Amino acid sequence: MPDLLCSLVHLPDIEPFLRSLRLQTIFLRRPNPWEKEKVRGFVKGNWSSNWAQEVDVAFSKQPISCFIATKEDDIVGFSAYECTRRGFFGPMGVLPEHRKKGIGTALLLAGLMGLQDLGYVYGIIGAAGPVDFYHRTCGAVPITLNNGRGxxxxxxxxxxxxQSKKDTRTE
Ligand SMILES: CC(C)(COP(=O)(O)OP(=O)(O)OC[C@H]1O[C@@H](n2cnc3c(N)ncnc32)[C@H](O)[C@@H]1OP(=O)(O)O)[C@@H](O)C(=O)NCCC(=O)NCCS
Structure with missing residues (x-):
């Protein structure tokens, strides 16, 4: 799973996605501080403890560097940024039953706009799974430096x- 590089200079307009989601009564917002345990449980329960720990970092920031998608007060998706490392987008996930409605694209664009607001011109999508999805939605391309190992x-x-010429990672 390669890291991807994404330009933040010409991001697609998020508004049509938000409009389409509103019609489905799905809304995007940053979580409130008192929702930390709820978001953590959502991420850990549906994906992994590692992802939940990355999202913990989002709650150490102000504004919280995470977005949630809600439907009838339930969380149906999330995205985080500036968590894994500075300038990184992710993790992100949408519940299987709510996929292919545009939620993932909106959560991605919201997170990339968050990176943009921090002054970055490029964002890094760490260890991207759905590479094609990212390429289609925001033009992200694989980073091949360091043998793509990031x-x-x-x-x-x-x-x-x-200090060392040798990469000792695999030794
Ligand atoms: C990747 C992921 C977040 C995408 O979420 P999503 O809500 O399905 O994303 P979208 O709906 O915006 O787009 C998904 C696809 O549905 C299509 N789509 C979007 N809205 C649609 C609609 N109204 N009707 C039909 N298709 C639609 C998009 O064109 C897109 O097509 P593509 O996959 O061929 O590019 C989701 O699949 C997921 O949670 N995967 C598991 C976790 C994961 O891999 N996270 C990323 C880690 S790097």
């Missing part, structure tokens, strides 16, 4: 690895 599996801080 930060995952690093045994040393990149700061220390600069």
């Amino acid at each position: 930060i995952y599996g690093l045994k040393e801080e990149p700061r220390f690895m600069r």
